[in-house]
Amino acid sequence: MLRKLCNAYAGLSAQELDRLCRLEEELPLIAQLTGENVFIDCLARDGRVLVAAQAGQADEGSAYREKVVGQWVLPQREPAVFHAIRLMAPVRDLKAITQEDRVVRQNAVPIRGEGGRCIGVLIRERDISRDLLQEKKFQSLARSYEQENLSLRSPQPLRDDAALREIHHRVKNNLQLVASILNLQARRASDSACRRLLGENVGRVLSIAAIHDILTQNKACSTRVESRNLLERLRANLLPLYPRIPADRDLGDGRFCFPLPGYGQRRGTGGQRADHQRAGTCL
Numbered sequence: 611m612l613r614k615l616c617n618a619y620a621g622l623s624a625q626e627l628d629r630l631c632r633l634e635e636e637l638p639l640i641a642q643l644t645g646e647n648v649f650i651d652c653l654a655r656d657g658r659v660l661v662a663a664q665a666g667q668a669d670e671g672s673a674y675r676e677k678v679v680g681q682w683v684l685p686q687r688e689p690a691v692f693h694a695i696r697l698m699a700p701v702r703d704l705k706a707i708t709q710e711d712r713v714v715r716q717n718a719v720p721i722r723g724e725g726g727r728c729i730g731v732l733i734r735e736r737d738i739s740r741d742l743l744q745e746k747k748f749q750s751l752a753r754s755y756e757q758e759n760l761s762l763r764s765p766q767p768l769r770d771d772a773a774l775r776e777i778h779h780r781v782k783n784n785l786q787l788v789a790s791i792l793n794l795q796a797r798r799a800s801d802s803a804c805r806r807l808l809g810e811n812v813g814r815v816l817s818i819a820a821i822h823d824i825l826t827q828n829k830a831c832s833t834r835v836e837s838r839n840l841l842e843r844l845r846a847n848l849l850p851l852y853p854r855i856p857a858d859r860d861l862g863d864g865r866f867c868f869p870l871p872g873y874g875q876r877r878g879t880g881g882q883r884a885d886h887q888r889a890g891t892c893l
Contacts, residue, residue: 611662611663611679611680612630612631612634612650612652612662612663613627613631615652615660615662615679615680616630616652616662619652619654619655619658619660620652620653620654620655620660620729621655622723622729623723623724625723625724626723626724626729629721629723629729630650630652630662630663630721630729630730633650633663633721633732634650634662634663637649637650637663637664637665638665640665640734641665641666644734646666646734646735646736646737647664647665647666647674647714647734647735647737648664648665648666648732648733648734648735649661649663649664649665649732649733649734649735650662650663650664650721650730650731650732650733651683651691651730651731651733652729652730653695653728653729653730653731658682658683659682659683659691659692659695659731660680660681660682660683661678661679661680661681661682661683662679662730663679664677664678664679674708674710674712675710676710678708678709678710681709687706687707687708688706688707688716689704689706690702690704690706690716690717690718690733691706691716691718691731691733693718694718694719694720694731695720695728695731698720698722698726698728699720700717700718700719700720701716701717701718701719702717702718703715703716703717704716704718705738706735708735712737712739713737713738713739713742714735714736714737714738714739715735715736715738716733716734716735717733717734717735718731718732718733718734719731719732720732774825775825775826778822778823778825778826779822779826781819781822782819782822782823782826785815785816785818785819785822786816786819788815789812789815789816789819792808792811792812792815793808793809793812795808796808796809796812817843817844820840820843820844820846821840821843821844823843824836824839824840824843
C-alpha cells in the first residue's frame with residue numbers, strides 16, 4: 611500500500627521509495643516494542659501529507675478502530691508532523707487529534723531522502739484520552755472541594771448552619787457504620803468476654819452518633835442543644851452496658867434526674883466504689 615500511495619502522490623526516486631518500504635517492514639516490530647501506534651506519513655508533490663503506513667495494537671488500548679492509511683493529515687490536528695517537516699528535526703510530546711477524534715501525544719521525526727530533503731515522517735502516538743478524562747474528573751472534584759470549603763467559610767449564618775448540619779449528618783452515618791461493623795464482629799466472636807467488650811464499644815459509638823444526630827436535627831445546631839433529649843439518647847445507648855441503672859426520677863419541681871452510667875461506679879476514692887445512684891444530672 612505504501613508503494614502504491616507514494617507512486618500516486620509523491621515524487622520519490624526508486625532509492626527513496628525503497629527506503630520507505632524497508633521502514634514500513636519494521637513498523638510492526640516498533641509498535642510491539644513501544645506498545646503504541648506507529649505511522650509513516652508521506653510528503654505529497656503539492657505539499658500535503660498523506661498517511662502511507664500504519665502499525666499498532668489491535669485491542670481496546672489502541673486509539674484507532676480502523677486503518678487510516680490513505681487519509682490526509684491536517685496541520686491543525688497534527689501539528690507535530692508539520693513542525694518536523696518544517697524544522698527537519700524531531701518533535702516530541704505534542705498533542706494531536708486523530709482521524710477518529712481521539713486525543714493523542716505525538717513524537718515525529720523526519721525521514722530524509724536524497725540530498726537531505728524530507729520525504730516523509732515517522733510518527734509514534736500514545737493515546738491520552740483516558741488520561742484527559744481522569745484529569746477532568748480530578749479537576750471537577752477539586753472545584754467541588756473548593757466550593758465546599760468556600761461554603762463552609764461563608765459568613766452567612768444560614769450557610770453555616772446548613773454546613774454544620776451536613777457535617778454532623780455525615781459523622782453520624784460514619785459512626786453508625788463503625789457500630790454495625792463492631793456488632794458483626796461481636797456476633798462472630800466465640801469468646802463471651804470479647805463479645806461483651808465489643809458490645810460495650812457499640813454502645814459507646816452509638817452514643818457519640820446520637821449526639822451528632824441531635825445536632826443534625828437541631829435547626830440552631832451552632833447555638834443551643836436540648837439537654838433532656840440528649841441525655842435520654844445517651845442513656846438509651848449506654849443502658850445495655852450497665853443494666854442496673856435505675857429509671858430517671860421526677861423530683862416534683864419540674865426537674866428530672868438522669869443517672870450517668872459508669873460515672874458513679876468509678877468516682878470512689880481509695881479504691882472504694884461509691885453508690886452509682888448518686889451520680890447523675892438533674893434538669
